[in-house]
Amino acid sequence: MNGTRVFESLNAEWDVVCAEPGHAETVLGWLREGGIPLADTATAGGLSEVLAELGRRGRAQGRGHSDRWLRVLLERAGGEGAGALLAARVVVQAMVPAAMRLTRRLQAGRDFDETGQVVLACLFQVVRCFPLGRTSGAAANLLLETLHLASRELKAEGAEYDVVLYPFLDEVLVGEPAVDDPAEAVWAGVLGQRAVQAGLLRDGEGIDGARGELVELLVWAVDAGRMDVGRARLIAEETRAGAQRAGVSAVAWRKRRSRAVRQMRAVAEQWVQAA
Known part of the structure; x- marks a missing residue:
């Protein structure tokens, strides 16, 4: 796939790791010692099948199961030698x-x-x-720490080339993400936090679906200097479901909405170009 060579290379390297004799049995032994028993048949397909079985159990049993087996391997990954590197590699592949x-x-x-x-x-x-x-929250915390570290490095690099990133990405969240997807949980958390700080969300208002996409675009526009925060708040208010137009004629309301659409279209084009 074009533009995903780094992940294709990682997957190709994973195939080599899986082909190494004894890797599946080693990881299976660690999991059993940590109270995560898998059937011997899980090793029949090699290390990739072990990881696939862990994924299936995670989807069936919930985040708690994923946290338990991740922590078993994370304990190994913090050590020294080939075993630590193998444990780390399995976790990284699970997080791809x-x-x-x-x-x-x-x-x-x-x-x-x-x-x-x-x-x-x-x-x-x-x-x-x-x-x-x-x-x-092992999986979510792994992504959170990665987001924290990667955003800092990318921000430092971006300053050299005038690349606009989300300035708030290095903020650390507190608390357990509310959804099962760690990446989306982390992103939703920092985005929601920033949107509230910018006055784009009301208390208890979520950022799901089309509303979330609009809020994300407004947050980016404000942080990138493409839109004044006051204007962003006005658009957020006017596009909110059930927005009131008391004292405003239907003609004036339509003109106001059309103006907002034109401005958002221009910002969206800039956003696409940046991304």
Whole structure:
């Protein structure tokens, strides 16, 4: 696939890791020692099948199961030697889909593969140094720490080339994400926090669906200097479901909405060019 060479290379490397004799049995042994038993048949398809089985169980049993087996491997990944590198590599591979989504979020104004290289390097570093004192949310915290580290590095690089990134991406969230997808949970958290700070969301208002896309675009426009925060708040208010137009004629209301659409179209074009 064009523009995803860094992840294609990672997957090709994963095939080599899976082909190494004994890797599947080693990882299966670690999991059993950590109280995550898998059937011997899980090793029949090699290490890739072990990871696939863990994924299936995670979807069936929920985030708690994923947290448990991730922590078993994260404990190993923080050590030394070939075993630690193998454990880290398994965790990184498990996080590849989320890392790809995170790369798209952070891509603004730069090559996808270049951004992906930064994200993957940061992810591997986080996996090797993960703070095991945290009791829950292993997957979400891995992505959160990666977001924190990668955004700082990309922001430093972007300053050299006048690339506009989301300035708030290095903020650390507190609390457990509310959805199952760690990448989306992390992003929704920082986006929602920033939108509230900018006055674009009311208390209790979510950022799902089309509304979330509009809020994300407005946040980017404000932080990138493409729109005044007052104007962004006005658009957010006018486009809110059930927005009141008391004292405003139907003609004036339509003109106001048309003006907002024109401005948002221009901002959206700039956003697409940056991304």
